[in-house]
Amino acid sequence: MGLEQKLGNMGVVTTTLETAINWGRTNAMWPMLFGLACCAIEMISTVMPQNDLSRFGMELMRASPRQSDLMIVAGRVSRKMAPVLRRLYDQMPDPKWVIAMGDCASCGGIFNNYAIVQGVDEVVPVDVYVAGCPPRPEALLYGILTLHEKVKRETMKDWA
Amino acid sequence: MTHAEKTVAALKEKFGDVIEQVIHFRGETSVGVRPEGVIEVLRFLKESPDLRYTFLANLTAFDDWPEEPRFNVIYQLREMSLPADFRVQVRVHGDAPELPTATGVYLNANWHEREVYDMFGLTFTGHPDLRRILMPSDWQGHPLRKDYPLGYEEVEFTFNFKEIEKKKPYAKE
Numbered sequence: 001m002g003l004e005q006k007l008g009n010m011g012v013v014t015t016t017l018e019t020a021i022n023w024g025r026t027n028a029m030w031p032m033l034f035g036l037a038c039c040a041i042e043m044i045s046t047v048m049p050q051n052d053l054s055r056f057g058m059e060l061m062r063a064s065p066r067q068s069d070l071m072i073v074a075g076r077v078s079r080k081m082a083p084v085l086r087r088l089y090d091q092m093p094d095p096k097w098v099i100a101m102g103d104c105a106s107c108g109g110i111f112n113n114y115a116i117v118q119g120v121d122e123v124v125p126v127d128v129y130v131a132g133c134p135p136r137p138e139a140l141l142y143g144i145l146t147l148h149e150k151v152k153r154e155t156m157k158d159w160a
Numbered sequence: 161m162t163h164a165e166k167t168v169a170a171l172k173e174k175f176g177d178v179i180e181q182v183i184h185f186r187g188e189t190s191v192g193v194r195p196e197g198v199i200e201v202l203r204f205l206k207e208s209p210d211l212r213y214t215f216l217a218n219l220t221a222f223d224d225w226p227e228e229p230r231f232n233v234i235y236q237l238r239e240m241s242l243p244a245d246f247r248v249q250v251r252v253h254g255d256a257p258e259l260p261t262a263t264g265v266y267l268n269a270n271w272h273e274r275e276v277y278d279m280f281g282l283t284f285t286g287h288p289d290l291r292r293i294l295m296p297s298d299w300q301g302h303p304l305r306k307d308y309p310l311g312y313e314e315v316e317f318t319f320n321f322k323e324i325e326k327k328k329p330y331a332k333e
Contacts, residue, residue, distance in 0.1 A: 078298045086331075107316075114303060114311025122329050 018155055025061040025069075025095065026057070030123065032068035033061035034085070037075025039102040039134040041055045046137040056144065065091040070147070071124070072140075076104035077117045095159070097151070099143055100126045103133045163244040164189040167211055175201055183238075190247040195259055198235075198250050203267045205237055205246070207210065213237035213246055219262070220270035221280050225306035231282055252282060261287040279304035299303040 033064045035043055047053045047061065054060075062068040065088045077085055089098070105111035106129040108118035117123060127150060130143035168182055171191060178197030183190040193201050205213040218236035231252040236246055252259060261284040262269040274283045274293040281302035284290060292299060301308055316324050 080294075108313065112312055112315065114309070118313045119328075122331055124331050 003049045021096045022152045022154055026151050028057050029070050031058055031061050031070040031072050032065055033063060033070055035074045036077060039074035042134045042137055043072055043074045043101065043140060046140045051137040051141060058129065068092060069096045071098045072101050072106040073098065073120045076109060076111050077120050078115050079117060082117050082123045086123050097127045097147055098124050099128045099130060099147060101140060102133060102135055106131065109133060122125040163239060163242055164246055165213035167246055170211060171201065174204060192249045195250055195252055199260050199262060201266060202235060202262055207267055213239050215240055216268055219269050220310060221276045221282065223304065223306045231257055231280060233259060233276065244303050247267060257282045258285055260285055263287060281305065
């Protein structure tokens with residue numbers, strides 16, 4: 001008889017270390033607010049009660065990079081802002097993830113000119129792109145849940 | 161006689177040779193002034209007890225390239241008690257884009273002139289702190305000039321996806 005079938009009696013759950021760690025990481029992910037433009041409004045309303053991001057363990061946005069592990073780049077990044085973005089990313093402790101929210105952060109959007117970085121992936125490595133101009137809160141939520149799926153698939157080999 | 165008409169009459173009487181033209185458009189009055197006389201005109205408009213244009217509402221410019229003189233610097237003045245608006249316009253040649261600074265007359269011209277310098281490359285002689293204000297300090301060129309390249313990046317479609325993807329500067333970890 002396997003151990004699993006006795007769970008009810010024993011009060012013990014067996015799992016792998018990776019699953020336990022990833023479970024913890026996905027359910028206590030602390031996003032850093034990086035609102036740069038109109039997408040920030042949608043990001044704010046994602047946290048508000050109607051969509052309620054805290055259902056997924058993201059109680060509040062941190063304004064400090066040292067306390068956060070998820071950077072949501074919401075809005076267009078100008079060339080002057082790009083070094084700041086990279087610096088804040090470098091200040092975040094590992095493990096860290098980036099969501100490019102909206103068309104401007106993903107690929108430059110409608111701003112195809114000298115002043116705007118054509119996609120934030122030129123500055124920081126991006127995990128999930130959320131399309132939309134701006135994306136609705138549901139789209140951002142879906143992007144975050146997609147990131148959760150990605151985090152859950154991480155193995156010890158990736159961390160090394 | 162409106163306040164603007166009074167202003168134009170006073171300017172013509174005092175600075176007849178410096179005034180290039182008077183433009184009336186949709187109830188607004190502008191006066192074109194030669195570059196060498198602009199500071200005296202502004203000082204007169206501000207300090208004359210009859211005119212009292214004590215507030216520099218805006219200082220900006222536009223580019224008429226390829227026509228010469230290509231730069232037009234615009235001083236938007238306001239008389240606060242009536243209130244009344246008045247515009248002083250200066251055309252600057254592209255060979256030597258230089259103007260005397262207006263910071264001695266209006267203190268708030270400081271940042272406005274820095275913006276015009278940043279965007280158009282006009283040098284304001286005598287300015288206390290002429291640095292870039294909007295663009296990064298190591299930026300090359302002046303973006304609002306009409307002959308400045310737009311910095312356009314080619315848009316990715318299915319047919320050219322691979323060749324653009326090769327050139328795209330992705331960030332490393």
